[in-house]
């Protein structure tokens with residue numbers, strides 16, 4: 001096993017998954033203001049520190065993706081956030097893209113930026129404790145999108161990012177996210193997601209990325225949130241497995257899905273069925289942002305000093321996601 005493969009396995013094996021706490025300040029401000037909390041750097045740290053010091057970090061969280069602000073912050077006792085995360089046995093990770101901007105000559109689409117100066121930033125993040133990284137390409141689904149231009153340019157950026165990250169001895173999470181916004185069918189989502197993922201691997205291979213030392217973070221195959229089509233979790237799991245089977249090379253150790261705006265329960269139930277029906281060799285787990293944090297954030301906002309109440313909600317959610325990553329979740333356990 002290569003060192004990179006060992007890191008990847010530590011993040012995703014044995015029912016562990018990843019906590020995506022890498023909201024940029026803009027996104028975090030939206031999340032905090034939605035629950036009437038001021039988005040100050042102290043409050044952003046306080047909420048995150050509450051989660052990172054939860055009991056469930058030991059058993060269910062293999063790694064935490066941080067944002068640049070957070071990896072530089074310290075706890076009340078003066079410990080770095082990376083040390084806090086490492087003390088639970090999880091690995092600190094870092095989002096290294098600098099965001100999605102309008103794509104020239106296709107302004108309704110996005111291109112993710114952040115390659116300039118990345119090699120130097122990676123060295124700094126490694127010194128700050130990061131052992132894995134994340135870059136997200138984001139795509140709309142409509143009749144004409146994602147365009148070949150968006151598919152090609154984002155795949156190339158993801159591959160250049162992944163190669164640089166491996167050169168710096170960290171595991172790149174490769175995240176192509178096709179948004180659930182729109183009225184498209186699940187079949188359309190399947191076709192377009194497969195096309196995007198295949199192109200990503202074409203570029204990753206061209207850039208000589210070691211596929212056994214990456215983690216793919218894709219969306220599940222869902223119908224659009226404005227679509228009249230309602231498909232069951234069973235169908236979601238089958239279509240998602242079909243997509244992974246037809247587009248991911250077998251060297252990749254595992255898939256850590258994003259939740260993409262699904263409710264906490266839907267994201268858990270769908271992952272559980274993906275694992276129950278898993279006919280691939282890949283580990284299938286979670287790298288959830290909202291689907292791990294929503295409930296905890298709500299409770300925290302009611303009384304930010306009641307650390308235990310927030311941690312209880314987070315511990316339960318992380319445990320449910322972990323059971324789903326093993327195909328052992330049920331509604332009964334959820335409501336226990």
Ligand code: 5MM
Nearest residue numbers: 020022023024027258259260288289290
């Ligand atoms: C945590 O949210 C990330 C978004 O960051 P930006 O502020 O840069 O948009 C996002 O990339 C996240 O890691 C994934 O989308 C997974 O989160 P969800 O909520 O979709 O599970």
